[in-house]
Amino acid sequence: MKKVLNTARKAGPETWLVPRFLCPAFARSSVLRVFQRPGASSLKPAPTGPKTFYRCLHVQVNKNSPEIHPLTSTQLALLPWTCPGCGAYTQIQNSEDAGFYTTSRKAVKAFISARRRALNGNTTGGAGKNEPGVGIPDFENLTELEESSMENENSEIQAPDEALQDLDTASETATSKTPSTPVCDRCHHLLYHQTGTSIIHPTVQSIEDIIADSPYKYNHIYHILDAADFPLSLIPQLHHHLSLMPQRSQNRRAKTSKFYHGRKSEMSFIITRSDLLAPLKEQVDSLMPYLVQVLRDALGSSGKDVRLGNVRCVSSERGWWTKQLKEDIWNRGGGGWMVGKVNVGKSSLFETVFPKGRNADIDFGALRQETIETSSGAMYHPDLHSQGSRPLNISNQQGPALRDDVKDLQNESLLPPVPEEVPYPVMPIVSALPGTTASPIRLPFGRGKGELIDLPGLDRGGLERFVSDKHKLDLVMRQRVKAEQYVIRPGQSILIGGLIRITPLASDTMLLACPFVPFDSHVTNTEKAIAVHTQTATSGLSSITEEGAGEKMASAGKFQLKWDVTKQRAGPLTASTAVGLKPQILPFAVLSADILIEGCGWVEVAVQVRKKALQNSGDALGAAGAGMEFPSVEVFSPEGKHIGIRRPMNAWLTGGHHKAKARPGHARPRRSMKGVKKNLKKLARAALVGG
Numbered sequence: 001m002k003k004v005l006n007t008a009r010k011a012g013p014e015t016w017l018v019p020r021f022l023c024p025a026f027a028r029s030s031v032l033r034v035f036q037r038p039g040a041s042s043l044k045p046a047p048t049g050p051k052t053f054y055r056c057l058h059v060q061v062n063k064n065s066p067e068i069h070p071l072t073s074t075q076l077a078l079l080p081w082t083c084p085g086c087g088a089y090t091q092i093q094n095s096e097d098a099g100f101y102t103t104s105r106k107a108v109k110a111f112i113s114a115r116r117r118a119l120n121g122n123t124t125g126g127a128g129k130n131e132p133g134v135g136i137p138d139f140e141n142l143t144e145l146e147e148s149s150m151e152n153e154n155s156e157i158q159a160p161d162e163a164l165q166d167l168d169t170a171s172e173t174a175t176s177k178t179p180s181t182p183v184c185d186r187c188h189h190l191l192y193h194q195t196g197t198s199i200i201h202p203t204v205q206s207i208e209d210i211i212a213d214s215p216y217k218y219n220h221i222y223h224i225l226d227a228a229d230f231p232l233s234l235i236p237q238l239h240h241h242l243s244l245m246p247q248r249s250q251n252r253r254a255k256t257s258k259f260y261h262g263r264k265s266e267m268s269f270i271i272t273r274s275d276l277l278a279p280l281k282e283q284v285d286s287l288m289p290y291l292v293q294v295l296r297d298a299l300g301s302s303g304k305d306v307r308l309g310n311v312r313c314v315s316s317e318r319g320w321w322t323k324q325l326k327e328d329i330w331n332r333g334g335g336g337w338m339v340g341k342v343n344v345g346k347s348s349l350f351e352t353v354f355p356k357g358r359n360a361d362i363d364f365g366a367l368r369q370e371t372i373e374t375s376s377g378a379m380y381h382p383d384l385h386s387q388g389s390r391p392l393n394i395s396n397q398q399g400p401a402l403r404d405d406v407k408d409l410q411n412e413s414l415l416p417p418v419p420e421e422v423p424y425p426v427m428p429i430v431s432a433l434p435g436t437t438a439s440p441i442r443l444p445f446g447r448g449k450g451e452l453i454d455l456p457g458l459d460r461g462g463l464e465r466f467v468s469d470k471h472k473l474d475l476v477m478r479q480r481v482k483a484e485q486y487v488i489r490p491g492q493s494i495l496i497g498g499l500i501r502i503t504p505l506a507s508d509t510m511l512l513a514c515p516f517v518p519f520d521s522h523v524t525n526t527e528k529a530i531a532v533h534t535q536t537a538t539s540g541l542s543s544i545t546e547e548g549a550g551e552k553m554a555s556a557g558k559f560q561l562k563w564d565v566t567k568q569r570a571g572p573l574t575a576s577t578a579v580g581l582k583p584q585i586l587p588f589a590v591l592s593a594d595i596l597i598e599g600c601g602w603v604e605v606a607v608q609v610r611k612k613a614l615q616n617s618g619d620a621l622g623a624a625g626a627g628m629e630f631p632s633v634e635v636f637s638p639e640g641k642h643i644g645i646r647r648p649m650n651a652w653l654t655g656g657h658h659k660a661k662a663r664p665g666h667a668r669p670r671r672s673m674k675g676v677k678k679n680l681k682k683l684a685r686a687a688l689v690g691g
Helices: 002-011 024-035 073-078 106-122 142-149 161-177 185-192 204-212 238-242 281-286 288-303 322-332 346-353 364-374 404-410 469-475 526-533 651-655 676-690
Strands: 218-226 264-272 311-313 334-339 441-445 450-454 486-488 492-496 500-504 511-516 521-525 553-560 588-597 601-610 632-638 643-646
Touching (some): 073 106, 204 334, 218 238, 238 264, 281 288, 322 334, 322 346, 322 450, 334 346, 486 492, 486 521, 492 511, 500 601, 511 651, 553 588, 553 643, 601 651
Parallel strands (some): 218 264, 218 334, 334 450
Antiparallel strands (some): 441 450, 492 500, 492 521, 500 632, 553 632, 588 601, 588 643
């Protein structure tokens, strides 16, 4: 890793191999210029006059960046170290990058004002604002603050009981009146204007280096997978890249845990947004054997003999199985890392499963007394213990004194400083923009019991590069789609949003297609579909493709419909409550497959063929199916990528758009009682007259 960093430094900011937003240590010298003593021997004398303070940047700054907006030392000291919404380091160089704060915003002004009032009321011992030396301590005057706060360099700091009570009262008052930590301008625009730019996506190597800096002995990796295109969001060989404990095999003597290099690191698969698969929780639970089998197929040869008992299917929107996951995170403790690709629902799941409010039963009095007894030269400032700030570490040793979080950067750690633990912290923002999280977001819980870290998402393929700007947010499936079933006749193709084209290869069969995607689909003849897809002819069909992307359309491959779904699709012929025939005795077979579109959804394709048309029909759709010629479809996509295939889920049977029945009633309608009483009376009178 050191060789990579040294090479990156020599190469310059334009050719860094590691994204700068993941390497805050690159700007370590700038931080030290701000926070070290002006008279330190290792630094140049501080120039006189007003200063412009810079914090470490998380992204690479463009040479033609907009005008720099300077901040005073007071404003910089009052702002949080990192943005709680995206994790980006606070910076004042480029207003278009993450982490930039505009001090004229109402939320930022309120936060700075509250922090200023808290500091003026606590750090000065209740003196007036107009007295000399009173106010917010500048980092330039850090030496004077240290000297006035210390009675003796070699003696421990002792505080009387009255002072502790005053500090307690002031801390509680400041905490109750201080507004929540504001987010940066980029997060503000994403939340309220749905505008913003993506960050540079990290690589698996960058994620490995970040997790390697974990301060915990026990770590748990939560591999987040998206249910919309499951399992395309799977990161291949993640165990190998992160040096994790191998998956437990099916051998009954397999070890449950193992330490590597003094650490124990395990992994779980979390399938998020499960509410996109079916409308009811019971239906999603019934899909668990199918999901495990699909994941086993995606793992390849390494997934044949593993147990896969660490797979969970949750929904942050509906709250399905999130409570159990929250309890597991609390009981495990240590470092919990959320790893996955962009737009898989990491931040949304993070907000749901983070154990909030669990430190309410902590005895803060005993904790404070323990801190005072064990502290040696550490000045406790309760006013600085709000979210996003750290206490000043005033040392009694010789040399420059640094803040604790600055020391983290000095040690070239790829992790940001850990914020102060609060019962209900500000959660990461949730947005459809790929790459919303700009830097690792650390949130501790349980009085140092553990942390939950939200990591930036890995690149998902970049399908949004071929979509027009006004339709980029439409790529993300936000709610369950009730798909319609289209009939594709010979000589026809189906266009999925003008971006994907599916063409049957057989000229004598009809296909059924159910697109579970958040944009429109259309069936037309193949020649017209090719012209619309490649943008060689104009048409009234709706398309989300960007202008000029038609030249990059290529074949993604030919996919066979080789999975037998006759029992599910044959209706009353195979239903146990109706005829109940076995699929083996039927003269036809229904074959199906799910065509996956990366980050968007899937298209369920099914076809009915006669068994005589298949070769080796004696092998009749057996487990191997060797030598059989299955019906196939050819899929065309941008650059021939972003397409996958899996065994069918049969989602149309549970969540598709079904036509209403001609007669809505199931039982025989009730007999009309109109005139019945009148007829009964006539019969009674006739009987009397006749008698």
